[in-house]
Amino acid sequence: MKEYPSKFGFSVSHTTRSPRVKEIDGVHYHFAGRSKMEQDISEGEFLEFAHVHGNLYGTSIEAVESVTDEGKRCILDIDVQGARSVRASSLEAIFIFVCPPSFEELEKRLRARGTETEEQIQKRLRNARAELDQSNSPGLFDHLLVNDNLEACYENLKKLLSLDDDHKDSDGCFIEDGKATACYSIMSKTESEVFLQSETGEVVKAAANLLAVDLSSLTGGAPGRTRGLKIHSINSIDNCLKGIR
Numbered sequence: 001m002k003e004y005p006s007k008f009g010f011s012v013s014h015t016t017r018s019p020r021v022k023e024i025d026g027v028h029y030h031f032a033g034r035s036k037m038e039q040d041i042s043e044g045e046f047l048e049f050a051h052v053h054g055n056l057y058g059t060s061i062e063a064v065e066s067v068t069d070e071g072k073r074c075i076l077d078i079d080v081q082g083a084r085s086v087r088a089s090s091l092e093a094i095f096i097f098v099c100p101p102s103f104e105e106l107e108k109r110l111r112a113r114g115t116e117t118e119e120q121i122q123k124r125l126r127n128a129r130a131e132l133d134q135s136n137s138p139g140l141f142d143h144l145l146v147n148d149n150l151e152a153c154y155e156n157l158k159k160l161l162s163l164d165d166d167h168k169d170s171d172g173c174f175i176e177d178g179k180a181t182a183c184y185s186i187m188s189k190t191e192s193e194v195f196l197q198s199e200t201g202e203v204v205k206a207a208a209n210l211l212a213v214d215l216s217s218l219t220g221g222a223p224g225r226t227r228g229l230k231i232h233s234i235n236s237i238d239n240c241l242k243g244i245r
């Protein structure tokens with residue numbers, strides 16, 4: 001997210017766990033009371049939730065929408081139960097299971113973090129074993145990523161997501177047509193429309209040099225349920241912006 005700030009955003013989960021030193025409410029988690037969180041879940045405000053390590057964790061629809069409303073892809077850091085719930089929903093997502101290089105290394109890292117009691121560490125290790133066992137459940141995860149060296153792991157993640165240096169963050173967007181990709185950058189925005197221009201001039205089949213994205217046609221709520229985005233090609237931006245300038 002640091003490298004691609006306009007492409008990706010993090011879904012800030014809710015949890016009933018107590019904050020660790022340096023964890024900030026609203027940044028790392030929304031720290032919540034159990035009864036309030038349970039009530040919000042029962043009122044349908046959550047995309048998924050799960051009991052993890054004795055605490056309640058969940059992804060609110062609002063947390064995801066605040067990312068997708070900015071036109072970014074939303075990253076969820078959730079456990080295996082949460083992944084099953086999202087998989088069972090209609091949402092389009094890529095599921096990546098991140099695992100430690102070995103169980104011993106995970107134990108070492110958890111101890112080095114120094115944020116849990118011995119009892120909590122044992123519980124987390126038991127749960128980690130159960131999660132590792134489920135990592136190859138048929139149809140659940142699309143990729144398995146071994147988090148040995150952090151830098152190498154990040155490079156592998158970028159490869160999985162086809163994020164290479166050619167696609168470095170810009171205020172642009174990509175439109176795929178088969179294997180080819182046309183890259184557009186934002187020329188201008190109004191309340192209801194965004195105007196895009198091809199960056200290369202070499203546009204792919206069925207893509208145009210100038211596009212207008214009609215935001216007023218958008219309806220829907222949670223990601224994947226958004227409907228009605230209309231995009232049409234235009235000959236010149238001047239005609240479209242008449243009366244706005």
Ligand SMILES: Nc1ncnc2c1ncn2[C@@H]1O[C@H](COP(=O)(O)OP(=O)(O)OP(=O)(O)O)[C@@H](O)[C@H]1O
Pocket residue numbers: 109110112113124147148149150
């Ligand atoms: N590649 C790495 N090299 C060294 N330390 C790491 C690496 N990746 C993560 N850690 C450290 O290991 C600890 C556990 O990592 P993390 O919190 O991501 O694990 P987790 O699988 O979510 O476990 P838990 O659910 O118990 O929090 C953290 O202190 C983290 O900083």
Ligand SMILES: Nc1nc2c(ncn2[C@@H]2O[C@H](COP(=O)(O)O)[C@@H](O)[C@H]2O)c(=O)[nH]1
Pocket residue numbers: 013014017048049050052053057058059077078079080081082083
């Ligand atoms: N199902 C969900 N799991 C979540 C969510 N947010 C975090 N998590 C998982 O909990 C554990 C523990 O996290 P920690 O911060 O207490 O160490 C971790 O494995 C997360 O993946 C969520 O919203 N839903």
